Amino acid sequence: MFSSWPKSESLMERSRKVVSSTRPDLDGTFPFVVASGLGGYVTDLEGNRYLDLTASTGAVLLGHRHPEVSAATIAAINDVGSMFPTTTSPLLFEVAERLTNMFPSAERALFFRTGSEATTAAIRLARMATGRRTVLTSGYHGWHDWHLQMFPQFRMEDPTHIDFAYNLNLLELLLDRYAGDVACVIVTPDLNFFPHEYFAELRELTSRKGVILIFDEVVTGFRYGMGGFQSSSGITPEMTTLSKGLANGHAISAVVGRAELIEQRDKTHMWGTFNSEVTPLAAAVATLDVFVRDNVPAVLDHVGTALMEGLGALFRSAGVRADAFRVGSDFHIVFEDEDLGQAFYWSCLCRGVLFHRFDRQIVTAAHTLEDVQFALDVAGEALAELEASTPAAFQGWSEPSPEARDLRCLNETGGLMDYRRAVDEIPDMWTLVNQIKELPPSP
Ligand SMILES: Cc1ncc(COP(=O)(O)O)c(C=O)c1O
Numbered sequence: 001m002f003s004s005w006p007k008s009e010s011l012m013e014r015s016r017k018v019v020s021s022t023r024p025d026l027d028g029t030f031p032f033v034v035a036s037g038l039g040g041y042v043t044d045l046e047g048n049r050y051l052d053l054t055a056s057t058g059a060v061l062l063g064h065r066h067p068e069v070s071a072a073t074i075a076a077i078n079d080v081g082s083m084f085p086t087t088t089s090p091l092l093f094e095v096a097e098r099l100t101n102m103f104p105s106a107e108r109a110l111f112f113r114t115g116s117e118a119t120t121a122a123i124r125l126a127r128m129a130t131g132r133r134t135v136l137t138s139g140y141h142g143w144h145d146w147h148l149q150m151f152p153q154f155r156m157e158d159p160t161h162i163d164f165a166y167n168l169n170l171l172e173l174l175l176d177r178y179a180g181d182v183a184c185v186i187v188t189p190d191l192n193f194f195p196h197e198y199f200a201e202l203r204e205l206t207s208r209k210g211v212i213l214i215f216d217e218v219v220t221g222f223r224y225g226m227g228g229f230q231s232s233s234g235i236t237p238e239m240t241t242l243s244k245g246l247a248n249g250h251a252i253s254a255v256v257g258r259a260e261l262i263e264q265r266d267k268t269h270m271w272g273t274f275n276s277e278v279t280p281l282a283a284a285v286a287t288l289d290v291f292v293r294d295n296v297p298a299v300l301d302h303v304g305t306a307l308m309e310g311l312g313a314l315f316r317s318a319g320v321r322a323d324a325f326r327v328g329s330d331f332h333i334v335f336e337d338e339d340l341g342q343a344f345y346w347s348c349l350c351r352g353v354l355f356h357r358f359d360r361q362i363v364t365a366a367h368t369l370e371d372v373q374f375a376l377d378v379a380g381e382a383l384a385e386l387e388a389s390t391p392a393a394f395q396g397w398s399e400p401s402p403e404a405r406d407l408r409c410l411n412e413t414g415g416l417m418d419y420r421r422a423v424d425e426i427p428d429m430w431t432l433v434n435q436i437k438e439l440p441p442s443p
Helices: 006-016 067-079 090-102 115-130 145-150 168-177 196-209 228-233 259-267 279-293 296-318 338-350 369-389 402-413 431-438
Strands: 034-038 041-044 049-052 108-112 134-138 161-163 182-187 212-216 239-242 253-257 322-325 330-335
Touching (some): 049 369, 090 253, 090 279, 115 145, 115 182, 115 212, 115 259, 145 161, 182 196, 196 212, 196 228, 279 296, 296 322, 322 338, 330 338
Parallel strands (some): 212 239
Antiparallel strands (some): 041 049, 322 330
């Protein structure tokens, strides 16, 4: 059991005086500083090793320091350099060709560094192609001003970006109210909370209204199958954003989509210095090689499902109201009693298993069934410890309430799971939507 982190605490204390860029949900809650990562594990400054189920928020698809990706990256730096004066390069061509072959919506590709850049670029392209302004959005798309519509506490005044919070009735209402001025609808496919039918209805609605649909597959692009969610679902958007997993932790993102949309880029300024960087492209080629050769989505699904189902079985046999659901490769855990959930994660962390305490749990292709067994053993010990201290919470299993799931859904997506809830019945706590109902029509 790990119980104190003196070196980490000391570094955090010193860091706070000179750095202010920590993530409140990760650095702010983990008691340690990570010193290194290898495969499915990270090691802290104290030398403690943890099974990493955050996958660095999903970016490290193959696990930390994947040997083939590292070798390709180091070779690129040594053999050709890290950055060229121009953007076109053999590696750029290679990655673009692979993505256009892999993703149904991809006729052309355009590259950036981060997911926020890619989603911001995609909506600019949609606006340019249509000459319209209004962007209807649901789900997380990054940190730039316009994405903040998802967070009532952070949003900036911006009537041209409207978050419809995954509610299809609200989307329909907005499409009518802003008819003729909607440039695009951009949505993150989140199968943990919204079923396949949701996205089929979304596609039908946007097609019927003649509006561009963008799938933000920054997370799902390399998790839900070869060619992302759109490939496995058969639902094709006009544009797609990609990033996490594309280069196994190296900074690269892409917008792929219909040629006439991506080519709008030639009519605007959409280029940055580090778009000419070569190293992440080398990492992307190596990552995609492994991705296809090893059928990585199937590996993630197999290992992740074993962990998710194993946890579900543990919660049931322990008699605690908690559940793990729905997509194995990046699933959610919900405890009816959130404080109990936090105690569970803490107890696991002290035993060497790093669950994300506020977000999805994400496996990598480096995780094995032995790692799953280790995580389940630890989870079993943690539950036994909690039962000894709070027996009242272990009186028999039943599904967590819809409210508990909805709270998680709201935190994660900005929406509620009942995506056909009547607009007038949306609860008051959903203040953002209530503000949207008051918005004036576009002039
Ligand atoms: C679906 C989705 N889109 C966009 C982003 C933003 O990507 P980045 O953090 O690289 O800017 C994220 C990041 O978590 C994301 O999950």
